[in-house]
Amino acid sequence: MIKAASLKQLREVSEDLNTLRKAEQELFQQFIHIIQLTRQLQLRYDYMGCLLLQEDPRQCAPDFIEESVLNLYQHEIDTLRKHPQMDKLENLLDHYKGIGYTKISLLALGESPESLVGPSIATA
Incomplete structure (x- = not known):
């Protein structure tokens, strides 16, 4: 699926992320931790987004990764999901998911x- 984002949309996301960063520093740092872990494990941002929003991740689940590594990743996702202000991050991700989890993460x-700016290909 191709996801496109205008400069105006991307600036809105950026502003909302900066607001979240300032208002909920611990939550934002945990989110950054998950993004960096996603990158290091070479997982799809769509997979991360589906797990964070408790959506079905089957279409974007990794094919070749050890179950123990996925269990570790899921534990880190669960830790973030338990944050008392997680609803703020969920709302932001849900509101902008049409732009794509990759661009939000970047x-x-x-x-x-x-x-x-411009289109990108999403895998879910």
Whole structure:
């Protein structure tokens, strides 16, 4: 599926992420931890997003990864999901999921909205 994002949409996401970063620093740092873990394990951001929003991740689940590694990843996701302010992150992810979890994640990591303008291919 192709997901497109305008510069205006990306700037809105970036602003909302910055608001979340300032208001809920611990929650935001845990989210960054999950994003970085997703990158290091070479998992799809769509898989991360589905797990965080408790959606069916089967279409974007990894094919070749040890079950023990997936269990570790799921434990880290569950830790974030238990955060008392998780609803704020869920609302943000749900509101902007049409833009794609990849672009949301890259913005959270500090990429500029200008660098992410245009279509991208999502795997779920």
